[in-house]
Amino acid sequence: MDRPYIICHMLTSLDGKIAGDYLSEERAKYFTNKYEEIHEQYGIKAWICGRITMEKHFTLENELDLDHKNAPYIPRTDYVADVEATHYAIAVDPSGKLAWTHNTITDDDDREGHHIVEVLTERVSDAYLAHLRKKGVSYVFGGKDRLNFTVIMEKLKKLFSIDQVLLEGGGVINGSFLNEGLIDEISLVFVPIVDGTSNALSLFETSVDLQKAKPVNFSLMHVEQLDDGGLWMKYIKTSQ
Ligand SMILES: NC(=O)c1ccc[n+]([C@@H]2O[C@H](COP(=O)([O-])OP(=O)(O)OC[C@H]3O[C@@H](n4cnc5c(N)ncnc54)[C@H](OP(=O)(O)O)[C@@H]3O)[C@@H](O)[C@H]2O)c1
Known part of the structure; x- marks a missing residue:
């Protein structure tokens, strides 16, 4: 590959929001720390x-x-x-x-x-x-x-x-990479809180300059239960 392998590593609420009030909840601290721990664990420079x-x-x-x-x-x-x-x-x-x-x-x-x-x-x-x-x-x-x-x-x-890279948000940059078919893997830390704001940023956003990407298929590679009802899920892009 002429480019690095790209892993989109993100933390989301149960309703797929990457920012919002749920992150100020006391419980969320454990998950934001876990997010950082997994970033380290990848060992990507x-x-x-x-x-x-x-x-x-x-x-x-x-x-x-x-x-x-x-x-x-x-x-x-x-x-x-x-x-x-x-x-x-x-x-x-x-x-x-x-x-x-x-x-x-x-x-x-x-x-x-x-x-x-x-x-x-x-x-x-x-x-x-x-x-x-x-x-x-x-x-x-x-x-x-x-x-x-x-x-x-x-x-x-x-x-x-740089042979591998972690793409770590926000939604607009993630959407830009998705648009160009550049996401090889998704790593999601799932926080068991619903934010409930309909217009809060989600994992992949569009913008004035950015059209909606075609649907991209992924397969589950790994799932791990975290404390306090959270999940860490890894998905790899399905070859088409
Ligand atoms: N939950 C998580 O894991 C996580 C991770 C990261 C971030 N976040 C949150 O996400 C929020 C920010 O997300 P966001 O979507 O608003 O912003 P963002 O993706 O962080 O940044 C968007 C900006 O980057 C530049 N950009 C991105 N894609 C571009 C493209 N295709 N062409 C040209 N410029 C491009 C533009 O800068 P200019 O405006 O200067 O043109 C654009 O406004 C924050 O609240 C942050 O805390 C959450």
């Missing part, structure tokens, strides 16, 4: 999240003050700052919004020190590229205006020797 998830969990309130007026042109070519990192955090951030202050994840017990790779379109500003270079954050281009995840995955394999 790279994981991917969409811009909104990265902002919510990792760049938080950080803001950038960039000098757009005086930024010199930077060619839209990939920038590889670390090929020997033990772990890679891949951020899908098409127009360059994420306010990274270091080239690794910081202030996170589980993912501290993971080297950041930004996935951008060529629309990104020169000032943002200069910021990434200054901080030593790697970046790859995934298209002029729109991202092509097949191309991006091939680049990750070629440039960073």
